[in-house]
Amino acid sequence: MFHARLGAKRLRPTYLSGQMALSDLLTLTPAGLYCAAADVHIDPVRPVPRALITHGHSDHARAGHGAVLATRETLAIMALRYGEAFCETQQVVAYGERIGLNGIEASFHPAGHVLGSAQIRLRGPSGCVVISGDYKRAHDPTCASFELLRCDAFVSEATFGLPVFRHPDAAGEVAKLLRSCTLFPERAHLVGAYALGKAQRVMKLLRQAGWDRPIWIHGAMEKITAFYQSEEVDLGDIRKVSAADRAKLAGEIILCPPGQLSDLWSRKFPDPVTAFASGWMRVRARARQRGVELPLVISDHVDWDDLCATIVETGASEVWVTHGAEEAIVHWCQTRGLDARPLHILGYGDDEVEAAGEGAA
Amino acid sequence: MNRFAELLDRLAYEPSRNNKLRLLTDYFASVPDPERGYALAAMTGALSFAHAKPSIIRTLMAERSDPVLFAMSYDYVGDLSETVALLWPAPQRDLRNAPPPTLADIVHGLQAAQKQDLPLLLASWLDELDETGRWALLKLITGALRIGVSARLAKTAVALLGGKEPNEIEEVWHGLEPPYLDLFAWVEGRAHKPSFMDPAPFRTPMLAHALDEDDFNKLDPNVFSAEWKWDGIRVQAVVGTDDEGRRVARLYSRTGEDLSAAFPDLLAMLCEAHFGDLAIDGELLILRDGQVESFATLQQRLNRKSVSQKLIAQYPAHIRAYDLLSENGEDLREQPLNERRARLASLVERLAHPRLDLSPEIAFSSWEELGCARRDPAQAGAVQDAQAIEGVMLKHRDSPYVPGRPKGLWFKWKRDPFNIDAVLMYAQRGHGKRSSFYSDYTFGVWKGTELVPVGKAYFGFTDEELKEIDRYVRSHTRNRFGPVRELDFSQQEGLVLEIAFEGLSRSPRHKSGLAMRFPRISRIRRDKPALEADRIEALEALLETGLRTAAKAPPSG
Incomplete structure (x- = not known):
């Protein structure tokens, strides 16, 4: 059923009958969101001629497109991951810069998700739409803060779109980790964190909490972390774990991609405490499923309260939900008289894909 | 409360x-x-809140x-x-x-609250706590902490606080009340041991070492007595008299858990006037027509907070006594086993109660002779109870009753496990x-x-064997279902494991209709092709003809 809805041809008449001619600006195709007037896809999940990319996570930023327009940081991250030849031509856009695309004005604005992450605003004769990409409203010292944009239609993620997801203050979660280090100084503390964004945020939070020992990282995080440091994000003494180090890291904090927590790699550490920094850790069953002993609820996505608040604050009368718990937020919008619909875009927000991708890197 | 919740x-x-x-x-x-005393109470199950029901929580949420x-x-x-x-x-x-x-605020508040005040009170606490705090509060009042901490473990932690032994805590425990100010004062060296003595305290049991076959060269059969090792659960039945002359009886598990509520039939027996004050160490069994029932039958009576008359009649509980720790206020634990055993025998005879008997001694003059009895209890006097025997116990005749697991005094010589060869299917x-x-x-x-599939096991292997099976699993995966891997198994391919287990019973809950007791991996059979693993008929035969006779010959040695 969802697949039928994904066809652009099937969607077009429905949207044309809506109160706002959003179809002029945006439709949904099998490759993802598409602006026909500008002839660009946004975060396409398969190769396209012209793509606008919100941020560098591998479910949104894929290799193999023709022309790519993105922030300087996002382009750099894509080059680090896929090699310099990840697309045919690249164009840098600064936050707030307005770019004309066949009469459509496109601009990129901070999303607060990871370094270089952006929301994309498209303005046309029929109105203004904002595509959020992934975003958060909570403070993050490693990237620019979310900028609120007023718009007619808001295309939002809803990774944590259930009211049970209310992220606590990240500093409190890091304090939990540090208390565990004090109580178990003979055990290594392994913290699973996505290599792009989450890992560097945790490092920065640790520094802000006064942890001044070296922070050890898995090899898969090395390039991205070095990139953050070259972008003036001060993370202190970061060291890559070598095979020989592992047995000696009692009492230390080691960051690794989530997939490595339960893999052969983790075995050589002294009686490791396995921690995982993720919004999913809010739910006990999820933490237990992964065999996590110290769940740290630290998320780079909006939680339920911020998601609802953002929808209201954008002033949008129409809300499209790209991925996550679409049904719940669509229901919430409808109870408030907003026109909302789920897009069911396949391929976004797949933690496991992300984790496996990072693990292999 | 938030600190307790975090814990x-x-x-x-x-x-x-x-x-x-x-x-x-x-x-x-x-x-x-x-605060910490109420936390201890919560973890030892000493708190209960009559009015707090899940329905109140549902209503508040709605x-x-x-x-x-x-x-x-x-x-x-x-x-x-x-x-x-x-x-x-x-x-x-x-x-x-x-x-x-704080946790103390909550405990006091709940104790003082009328039923109709409860929703408002709960709502105000839920407003003030964080997510973890709310979770802990709701778990606490609905009586389901499920944090994998036994009362025993919590008490052990308190003992460690002041370098005390856990059994010292047990001895005073039942005389104490939350929030245990006197207990903490004592373990921290700020006060004397609480003077109140429980009229029916739990006494830390004496445990046996598993017997190594080499031990026989060092042990003299003449100084040991032998009894059957019964396949029930070990209990301590204690009767005492409090300051006001009231009879207090309790039935404890091996770990000091109070089982009394589930066994009113045994409690009634213990409270009969002619029983006097005593502490008996023995096995809890289900006996029907004088015959001991299987462990699976006993399980019908375990883990219950209360029990119906029907269940009591259907599964009559029984104590088979093997030691006497105290009689009419006299602590017998320093006495040699022979003395205690003689006093126990005359006590059991005098009481002459159908629900209490003496665990018989096995006559033997050499280890070989005892070995025969262990292999075939039916021939060695156990007759129809042979199926409820899981080996023999050896006790030094001069042994005092020492709490814990002292060396060289008591041994358990379990019967050889049953073995089958099975194919690894999922990991x-x-x-x-x-x-x-x-x-x-x-x-x-x-x-x-x-x-x-006939069972699941997660121990028995050595560290080396674990690494080897782990490698095998990683390189022979056919399918993944979340954390579970389905392995390549067929008539041509598969890893054969020798599984040791203690018993077998019918179970409608398992696909094969069988449930194994205490299964573990005893070795990897690399030499054996999958097709030569055992067949279900071999297990069926074990069930049909009784485990003793149909069991495959145990491995040599």
Whole structure:
């Protein structure tokens, strides 16, 4: 059923009958969101001629497109991951810069998700739409803060779109980790964190909490972390774990991609405490499923309260939900008289894909 | 409360007993009275709140959330307390006017509250606590902490606080009340041991070492007595008289858990006037027409908070006594076993109660002779009870009753386990230290040309064997279902494991219709092709003809 809805041809008449001619600006195709007037896809999940990319996570930023327009940081991250030849031509856009695309004005604005992450605003004769990409409203010292944009239609993620997801203050979660280090100084503390964004945020939070020992990282995080440091994000003494180090890291904090927590790699550490920094850790069953002993609820996505608040604050009368718990937020919008619909875009927000991708890197 | 909640949260995820103890001891050392005392009470099951029911929580939540969003959330989270804890629309932190309630506030509040005040009181606490705090509060009042901490472990942590032995805590425990100010004062060296003595205290039991076959060269058969090792559960039946002359009787498990509520039939017996004050160590069994029933039957009476008359009649409980620790106020634990045994025998004879008897001694003059009895209890006097025997116990005739597991006095010589060869079918990752290993194994035997799972085992192997099976699992995976891997098994391919187990019973809950008792991996049979693993008929035969006779010859040695 969802697949039928994904066809652009099937969607077009429905949207044309809506109160706002959003179809002029945006439709949904099998490759993802598409602006026909500008002839660009946004975060396409398969190769396209012209793509606008919100941020560098591998479910949104894929290799193999023709022309790519993105922030300087996002382009750099894509080059680090896929090699310099990840697309045919690249164009840098600064936050707030307005770019004309066949009469459509496109601009990129901070999303607060990871370094270089952006929301994309498209303005046309029929109105203004904002595509959020992934975003958060909570403070993050490693990237620019979310900028609120007023718009007619808001295309939002809803990774944590259930009211049970209310992220606590990240500093409190890091304090939990540090208390565990004090109580178990003979055990290594392994913290699973996505290599792009989450890992560097945790490092920065640790520094802000006064942890001044070296922070050890898995090899898969090395390039991205070095990139953050070259972008003036001060993370202190970061060291890559070598095979020989592992047995000696009692009492230390080691960051690794989530997939490595339960893999052969983790075995050589002294009686490791396995921690995982993720919004999913809010739910006990999820933490237990992964065999996590110290769940740290630290998320780079909006939680339920911020998601609802953002929808209201954008002033949008129409809300499209790209991925996550679409049904719940669509229901919430409808109870408030907003026109909302789920897009069911396949391929976004797949933690496991992300984790496996990072693990292999 | 938030500190206690954080402790519960951490304990729920921590798999290792030693690390749990560390967390508990750290908590007791750093949290003041009376907060820590109420925490101890919560973990030892000493708190109960009559009026707090899940329905109150549901109603409170329904007033505060959209029913569709609640249903979606509950469906995702899968646990009512946790769903409510996360979903509860707490006011902004800076708008809260009071500090969050302490555990002591909550305990006092619940004790003082009338039933009709409860919803409002609960709602105000839920407003003031954070997510973890709300979760802990809801778990606490609905009586389901499920954090993997036994009362015994919590008491051990308190003992560690002041370098005491856990059994010293047990001796005074039943005379103490939350929040245990006198207990903490004593373990921290600020006061004398609480003077109140429980009229029916738990006494830390004396445990036996597993017998090594080499031990026989060192042990003299003449100084040991032997008894059957019964396949029930070990209990301590204690009767005493309190200051006001009232009879107090309790039935304890081996770990000091109070089982009295589930066995009113035995309690009634113990309270009969002619029993006097006593402490008996023995086996809890189900006896019908003088015959001991299987462990599976006994399980019908275990883990219950209360029990119906029907169940009591259907599964009559019985104590088979093997030691006497105290009689009419006289502590016999320093006496040699021979003395205690003689006093026990005359006591049991004098009481002449149909629900209490003496565990018989096995006559033997050499280890060979005892070995024969162990192999064939039916021929050695156990007759129709042979199936409820899981080996023999050896006790030094001069042994005092020493709490714990002293060396060289008592031995258990379990019967050889049953063995089958089974094919590894599924593997799942372990927990804690083992989270990087596939260490939980489901294995099966042949039924026609198909393999049917017959059990699960997650120990018995050496560290080397674990690594070897882990490697095998990683390189022979056919399918993945979340954390579970399905392995390549067929008539041509598969890893054969020798499984040792203690018993077999019918079980409608398992696909094969069988349930194994205490299965473990005894070795890897690399030499054996999958097709030569055992067939379901071999297990059926064990069930049909009785385990003793149909068991395959145990491995040599």
